Amino acid sequence: MKFSVLVLITALAVGLSIGLVNYHFQGSWYYLLISFGISFGTSFLVFYYLLEKYIYSKIKLIYKLIHNLKLGKDLKEALGEYVSSDPINDVQQEVEEWAGAKKKEIELLKKQEQFRREFLSNVSHEFKTPLFAIQGYIETLQDCISDDPEMAVKFLKKAENNIERLSYLIKDLDSISKLETGEIPINYVRFDIVPLIKEVLDILEDKAADNKTKFIFKDKYTTPTMVYADREKIRQVLINLIQNSIKYGKENGSTSIKIFELHDQYLIEVTDDGMGIEEKHLPRLFERFYRIDSHRSRKEGGTGLGLAIVKHILEAHQQTISVRSTPSIGTTFAFTLQKNNEPLLNYGKK
Structure with missing residues (x-):
């Protein structure tokens, strides 16, 4: 009124x-x-x-x-x-909108604060474990370096492995940070995704053999499947996803890679027939250091940052990644890449 x-x-x-x-x-x-x-x-x-x-x-x-x-x-x-x-009604509407926006902002800040606390706790734990191990090995070395050289060499090797783990942690954290801030550029090129998948499968062949995992990538993918992306970063995505499928797949199991053609994208799926993941874990699966089974994850190796890096790489490409899983049946990670069937000379770089 x-x-x-x-x-x-x-x-x-x-x-x-x-x-x-x-x-x-x-x-x-x-x-x-x-x-x-x-x-x-x-x-x-x-x-x-x-x-x-x-x-x-x-x-x-x-x-x-x-x-x-x-x-x-x-x-x-x-x-x-x-x-x-008629400012009276307008003020009411504006205040209601403002209050709603502030409520959402506060909820987001609370979630971010919770994430920050968990992240700092996880970083501290991940660094503390190898540092304490190195400290213990060095102290033991001081006692046995002259009395038992063979044991000293063994402890040196274990210390070296933990230093290597620390190095991987720092490198992966640095990569995520630079991907978030855009410091690592995305070098777009036009390439065929099929040969790249075969290259990655060849690289991981020995690891799959150790776990008795069979790769399934059908010979039907004979025609060029051209995408427009950063080839080396997509290689990293494929390595991380296929390594995960081997690591958490069952022994004598299989890892299947499939490509589906969409309107202006290709959908690439990596599927294992392993233990699967409970639904409650799926929303947090791409968080840094998030582990479903901490003991088994550390035993299998890795920094706990692989899926976070995968997500950041694909988001930097303005693409998406998703996961679906059924316990005791298996898990599928699916990501999209921009389709590119234009002549190569349009992009000037092979």
């Missing part, structure tokens, strides 16, 4: 009330009309002045500030902007 209408109704109510009271005591319509007219006019002027000066003008100012500061304007600019002719 507009301001003037609100004042008019209020003044009308006051004037009518006074007029009826006067009529009750005087019993004359003449005095009723006189008292109604005087009280209505006086009330209208008084209410209009008071509401305009002390309430309406303040509401207009609040509305200007809320509306324009939401748009990112500074205070001086916000105060000089035009305001709606």
Whole structure:
């Protein structure tokens, strides 16, 4: 309801009330009309002045500030902007929207704070484990280096393995940080994804043989499957996903790689027939250091950052990755890549 209408109704109510009271005591319509007219006019002027000066003008100012500061304007600019002719309802709407946005912002900040605490705790734990191991091996070395050289060599080797693990952790954390900030550029080239998948399978052949895992990649992929992406980074994505399928797949199991053609993308799926993952873990699977089974994960090796790196690489390509899994049946990771069937010379770089 507009301001003037609100004042008019209020003044009308006051004037009518006074007029009826006067009529009750005087019993004359003449005095009723006189008292109604005087009280209505006086009330209208008084209410209009008071509401305009002390309430309406303040509401207009609040509305200007809320509306324009939401748009990112500074205070001086916000105060000089035009305001709606019906600011009371507008203020209510603006405040409700502002309160809703702030509530979401607070919830997001709480989640980020929880993630930060968990991340710092995980980083501390991941670094502490190999550091304490190295410290223990060095202390033992000091005692046996002259008495038992063979044992000393064994402890040196174990210390070296833990130093290597620390190096991988630092390298992976650095990679994620640089991917997030865009410091690592995405070198787009046009290439055939099929030969790249075969290269990765050849690289991981020995690891698969150790776990008695069979690779399934059908010979039907004989025609060029051209994508537009950073070839080396997509190699890293494939290595991480296929390594995971071997690591967490069952012995004498299989890892299947499939390619599906979409409208303007290719969908690549890596599927194992291992233990699977419970649904409650799936939303957090790409978080840094998140482990479903910490003991088994460390026993199998790795930094706990592989899937986080995969996610960051694909997001840097403006592509997506998803996971679906059924316990005791298997897990499938699926990611998209931009399709590219244009002539190679259009991109100038092979």
